[in-house]
Amino acid sequence: MTTINAATYPIHFEEKGYQELTSLVSERNYSSIFVLVDDNTSNCCYPRFMELFFTNKPMEVIQIEAGEVHKNIETCVGVWNAMTELGADRKSLLITLGGGVITDLGGFVASAFKRGIDFVNIPTTLLSMVDASVGGKTGVDLGVLKNQIGVFANPELIVIDAEYLQTVTPREIRSGTAEIIKYGMTHDIRLFNEIKDNDELNIVDLIHRSIEIKNEVVLEDPKEQSVRKVLNWGHTIGHGIESYFLENNKKEALTHGEAIAIGMVCEAYLSSKVLGFPENQVTEIKEAIVNIYGKVALYEEDFDPILKLMKHDKKNVGGEINFVLLRNYEDFEINCNASEILIRESLMFYVTYK
Missing domain, CATH: 1.20.1090.10 (Dehydroquinate synthase-like - alpha domain)
Structure with a gap:
């Protein structure tokens, strides 16, 4: 499938996406890479990601609990604390690997951490592929009120890999x-x-x-x-x-x-x-x-x-x-x-x- 160009970032498909991600990491010379996953994508999606993405940069995985009930500011604080303890700085990159909760929350985490670091979205559900990961909306829920806290922030690129759909119900x-x-x-x-x-x-x-x-x-x-x-x-x-x-x-x-x-x-x-x-x-x-x-x-x-x-x-x-x-x-x-x-x-x- 052909690349789709958004205002400030490309949306790549299949293997080309990983090739472009590898090039991005090399060109930008990020100090470190953080991959945000949840309980599901850690087991079901992260192994495929590691097969197709190659880097010699330091990389850490941060895992949160899966589900909409965890799409809140408390989870963000936990991720920010983990990134801080692991030495993240303004030249770090955050890769979100998951569904709409991960891409929404992860984009918000990146856009606010040290006033903004780069992030890349790799959506793993159909919903996040066709909607949540595209368009620059990031944020979390306020109680049960949907997406009340957030900012517009664009990723550096998006990788759409339909193989991840084999992992969802x-x-x-x-x-x-x-x-x-x-x-x-x-x-x-x-x-x-x-x-x-x-x-x-x-x-x-x-x-x-x-x-x-x-x-x-x-x-x-x-x-x-x-x-x-x-x-x-x-x-x-x-x-x-x-x-x-x-x-x-x-x-x-x-x-x-x-x-x-x-x-x-x-x-x-x-x-x-x-x-x-x-x-x-x-x-x-x-x-x-x-x-x-x-x-x-x-x-x-x-x-x-x-x-x-x-x-x-x-x-x-x-x-x-x-x-x-x-x-x-x-x-x-x-x-x-x-x-x-x-x-x-x-x-x-x-x-x-x-």
Whole structure:
């Protein structure tokens, strides 16, 4: 697959990525290298990384616990302390090897350590390959509130190696697929059609196009002042649901993609009411999402806490909940508002689907 050039960094694929990483380390003459992994990628991904990356620079591995619940400032402090104890300086390089938690948190750790050191992202899940690792967003959660603390900071390069997908569960693949569906509905309907119409689809074939779309949007609006907000399609309600299931001990936590998938169903309903998005396409979205992800147990008594969490969404201004909504596939509008009544209706639209 051909290299994709972002504003200040390249996105390389497969073996070429490791070759370019080796060249980068040699050219920049880093004093030391730190590799950030979690419990899973330490065992499943780090051995492959070491087979393909060659350096004579001092290298240390820092391991954190896996999972969204550890994507917080306390974990960052632990990583900063470990780097300090291991002698990291302003000429050190941090390589993130993991999913969205690792790339988000690792980028933030690097951007703040000694006012900023270089970092490289090597995403190992589908979600992080097509979304989290690309675009320069870094950060951590504040309690259960998603990505409330962070900065925009670009890596030096990104390595996309689809072989790492052999190490993740089918559930994690489905989670990442939600972001590809998002790109399909907002920018290239072929992606959505291929996913919903093919039970035996090779999802790897869609990775390059998904990254192209995200990169095009980010190049136009690097810091989410306007059009980049489209990448939040499904995320306003989806993040509220994800946070609610994370904090509620009576609920099994959802993956990011599972929550965003519900969010796309609900926001398709809002789109039909606010912008006239065709009702047959609302039904199409709902049927496809339930077919791919199954039906999540959501009840009317869950609506109030979900709405409360939605009010902390980063896109909100002046207390108004802001949405990205669709007029049609590939035709979107940012900064849309919907009444609380409509939001409740959209959640009920999902809940009552048989």
